[in-house]
Amino acid sequence: MSKLIETRGLTKQYPGVLALDHVDFDLEPGEVHVLFGENGAGKSTLISMLAGANTPSEGTIHLDGEKVAFDSVGQAQAKGIYTVFQEFSLIPTLTVAQNIFLGWELRRGPFLDHRAMRKRARGMLEELGFDIDPSAIVAHLSRAQQQMVEITKAFHGDLKVLILDEPTASLTDREVDHLFDFVASLKARGVGIVYISHRIQEFARIAERVTVLRDGAVIGTVAMSDTNDDALIEMMTGRSFDQIYPAIARTEGEEILKVSGLTAPGIKAASFNVRRGEVLGVAGLVGSGKSRLFRAVMGLTPVLSGTVSFQGTDITGSATRDIIMGGMYYLSPDRKAEGLDLAKTARDNLSVNIVAGARNTGGSPFIRWRGVNTRTDEISDHVELHPGYRNKPVSQLSGGNQQKVLFGKCFGQEADLIIFDEPTVGVDMGTRAALYLLIKQLAEAGKAIVVISSDLPEAMNISHRLLVLAHGRISAELSGDDMTEDQVLKYFFDETGATQ
Numbered sequence: 001m002s003k004l005i006e007t008r009g010l011t012k013q014y015p016g017v018l019a020l021d022h023v024d025f026d027l028e029p030g031e032v033h034v035l036f037g038e039n040g041a042g043k044s045t046l047i048s049m050l051a052g053a054n055t056p057s058e059g060t061i062h063l064d065g066e067k068v069a070f071d072s073v074g075q076a077q078a079k080g081i082y083t084v085f086q087e088f089s090l091i092p093t094l095t096v097a098q099n100i101f102l103g104w105e106l107r108r109g110p111f112l113d114h115r116a117m118r119k120r121a122r123g124m125l126e127e128l129g130f131d132i133d134p135s136a137i138v139a140h141l142s143r144a145q146q147q148m149v150e151i152t153k154a155f156h157g158d159l160k161v162l163i164l165d166e167p168t169a170s171l172t173d174r175e176v177d178h179l180f181d182f183v184a185s186l187k188a189r190g191v192g193i194v195y196i197s198h199r200i201q202e203f204a205r206i207a208e209r210v211t212v213l214r215d216g217a218v219i220g221t222v223a224m225s226d227t228n229d230d231a232l233i234e235m236m237t238g239r240s241f242d243q244i245y246p247a248i249a250r251t252e253g254e255e256i257l258k259v260s261g262l263t264a265p266g267i268k269a270a271s272f273n274v275r276r277g278e279v280l281g282v283a284g285l286v287g288s289g290k291s292r293l294f295r296a297v298m299g300l301t302p303v304l305s306g307t308v309s310f311q312g313t314d315i316t317g318s319a320t321r322d323i324i325m326g327g328m329y330y331l332s333p334d335r336k337a338e339g340l341d342l343a344k345t346a347r348d349n350l351s352v353n354i355v356a357g358a359r360n361t362g363g364s365p366f367i368r369w370r371g372v373n374t375r376t377d378e379i380s381d382h383v384e385l386h387p388g389y390r391n392k393p394v395s396q397l398s399g400g401n402q403q404k405v406l407f408g409k410c411f412g413q414e415a416d417l418i419i420f421d422e423p424t425v426g427v428d429m430g431t432r433a434a435l436y437l438l439i440k441q442l443a444e445a446g447k448a449i450v451v452i453s454s455d456l457p458e459a460m461n462i463s464h465r466l467l468v469l470a471h472g473r474i475s476a477e478l479s480g481d482d483m484t485e486d487q488v489l490k491y492f493f494d495e496t497g498a499t500q
Contacts, residue, residue, distance in 0.1 A: 002065060004029050004161055004192040005050065005081075010059035012045050012216075019045045021216040022059065027161065027192040032183060032206045034224075035196045037213035037236055038428035039400040043196050045216070047163050050194070051083035052076030063160075074103075080160030084150045084167060092139035096149050097121035099138055104156050124152050129182060144175040151182075162186060163194040168202065169425065172286040180206055198428050200229050201457075212236050237430050244433045245461035248440045251277035256417055256448045257297070257328075262306035264296035268472045269306070274417060274448045279439065281463025282452040285492050289472040290452050291333065294419050298330045299323050311416065329415035331406055333422035333452075339406045342395040346385060346405045349394055350376045353412030379408045384434055400431035407438055417448040424458060436462060456488060468492065 005027040012020040020042045027033050035043045048054035050061065052070030061068055063079055070076045073083070090099050097118045106113045106120065121134035130148040138146060147167060154162060164183075168176045183193060183206055195207065203210060203224055210227065212219040212235040219235050233244060253276025262270045266289045274280050284290040295301050297308050299320040308316045315323055324330075332338035340349050351372050380390050383404040389397055394405060403424070410418050420439070424432045439462060443449045453459040459466060466483050468476040468491040476491035 002029070003027065003062070004064065005194075006062040006065075007046075007050075008060050008062070010046065010049060010061065011057050012042075012049070012054065013057040019216055020049075020056075023213075023216075023218055025211055025218070025221075027194060028208075029190040029192055030187045031208040032187065032193045032195050034203055034207045034210040035194060035213060036200070036203075036210050036232060038430040039398040040215075041213040041236075041428075042216040043213055044165070046213070047083060047165060047194060047196065050076070050081060050161070051085075051163060052081070053083075077154075077157065080158050081163070082154035082159060082161070083163040084147065084154075084165065086166045086169065088146055088150050090138050090146055090150060092137070094138060095134065096125075096132055096136050096138060096141070097134040099149055100124065100134070100153050102153075121152070124155055128152060128155070129178075129185070144171050144178075147171075147179075159186075159191055161192050161194065163196075165196045166198070167195070168197060168199060174286075176202075199455075200232060200429075201455075203229075203232070214238070233429050236428070237433070244429060244436070245458075246433075246436055246440045248279055248443050248462070248464070250464045251444075251446070253277040253446060253448070256311055258307075258309040259297060260307045260309075262293070262296060262308065263304045264292065265301055265304070266292040266472050267296060270474050271306075272467055272474060272477065274450060276416070276446050276448050277443060278464045279443050279449040279451060279462055281459040281466040282450060282469065283454075283456060283459040283466060283488060283492075284469035286454060288469040288492070290467075290469045291421055292472075293469065294330065294421065294450065294452060298328065298419070300330075324413065324415075327414075327416040328419070329410045329413050329417070330419045331410060331421060331423065333425055335402055335406045339409075340394050340402060343393060345391050346380070346394055346397065346401075347373075347376050347390045349405050350379055350408050350412055353409045354379075375412065379411045382411060383408045383438060400427040403427050403431065403435065407435060410442075415447070417450070418442060419450040419452070421452045422454060423451060424453075424455070432458075456485065460485065460488065 003026045007023060007025045010020055010023040023042065023046060025046065035046065037043050045054065049056050052073045052075050055071070068079060091102070100121045101117045106116045118134045125132050125134065130152065132141070132145055132148060138149060141149070167179060171179065186193060207224045209221055209223055210232060211221040212232065214236060255273050255275050257274040259273070260271050270293055282290045292301065296303055299318055303316055307314060310326060310328055315326065336342060354372050354375050355367055385401060385404045385408065389401055394402055424435055439449055439451065451459065451462055460483050465477065465479045466488065467474055468478065468488055470492055478487060
């Protein structure tokens with residue numbers, strides 16, 4: 001079969017850094033070819049050159065057998081290569097139709113023909129199966145709908161190649177299913193799709209082949225039908241699947257959190273406890289209430305009835321700041337919106353919690369910045385944040401390094417109970433392994449840990465006990481031999497099995 005895209009010896013050299021090392025890659029018509037690798041492996045560099053956003057230092061790109069060179073994204077799009085990056089190129093204050101026709105505006109004489117653009121946009125959206133009002137303002141759309149608008153922009157010309165960069169990172173399960181149905185329809189048209197994702201469980205559903213990158217070089221290309229998750233992880237990290245999830249010793253410590261009959265928006269009569277030295281996993285489908293439950297515990301949403309007791313003190317309805325100062329800490333799943341100040345450096349983000357923890361004053365009303373800076377360096381070393389990244393704005397760091405900064409903030413607070421909500425979202429397996437080791441260290445030091453996760457293997461392999469939520473209720477509490485995938489999945493849809 002002829003190749004849609006073929007790269008030969010593609011290389012990108014920056015001062016002191018070899019970002020891509022003589023990469024050979026190809027894409028066939030009607031296939032999904034996954035690029036898999038850790039953060040910094042070269043995936044983004046490779047697709048940026050295919051998309052026309054970057055130029056190679058060496059090597060060639062061939063499209064339909066002809067050598068091509070792109071000096072801009074527009075040139076690549078003119079040849080039928082369109083990329084949906086993680087950060088969308090939409091203008092949020094414009095309508096859907098205006099975004100779709102940006103640069104392709106329809107005119108009636110010297111004036112823009114907005115009516116024609118809305119009509120044409122509606123037809124394009126309907127043809128692709130996207131139920132979106134072309135008159136809607138983009139800022140008012142969900143993340144999934146914005147992604148659909150971004151994809152629709154690709155259909156002005158003759159689309160040959162669609163590159164999707166982490167397309168499911170912020171989507172619900174239903175939205176993922178819709179996206180995959182759409183991908184299947186593109187394959188049937190002969191469109192080739194380059195797909196980047198850290199969600200390895202997705203590959204078997206949509207991919208024909210997987211190319212694994214490490215340190216800018218190709219480790220190998222395998223047919224998805226001839227491989228499995230364990231083999232891909234070992235190719236990517238150089239470590240076996242068993243080495244990703246550490247064994248965490250469990251000590252039966254004192255009860256630190258007791259929740260009784262908690263009812264809150266989206267939560268019904270939840271009761272459970274957490275002990276020192278244990279990792280309590282919390283699993284459930286998107287929309288099950290697993291995050292809402294602990295946001296209510298933290299005072300981020302109102303408690304309608306029931307009680308929350310922390311270290312023997314009733315904290316029901318307390319202010320979030322008071323709960324944090326009392327020794328409970330919550331790491332949000334959305335590090336950009338809630339967890340980090342992207343404009344500040346990693347050092348500044350870490351120091352905020354050290355100062356807020358009031359453990360640096362030594363009884364003085366003044367902040368002892370030397371002590372703060374020393375502690376910031378200690379935490380950075382502990383979470384393995386490279387010294388070169390510490391004085392950079394967090395917005396310039398990779399997702400994995402941003403997540404390390406987020407983890408580091410809980411060390412600055414010196415909390416007794418730490419709630420990790422989707423702790424590894426958007427990070428690669430290598431960084432995951434490092435973050436799991438931090439969770440292990442915290443638990444074995446006597447901290448109480450809660451891990452809320454939509455990644456079932458993560459929730460099962462990192463936890464001593466597992467709460468399963470369905471429809472806003474705790475449907476099961478599992479431990480030991482009962483923590484099997486079949487057993488957990490059964491309770492994802494059943495709210496009658498609660499053990500409370």
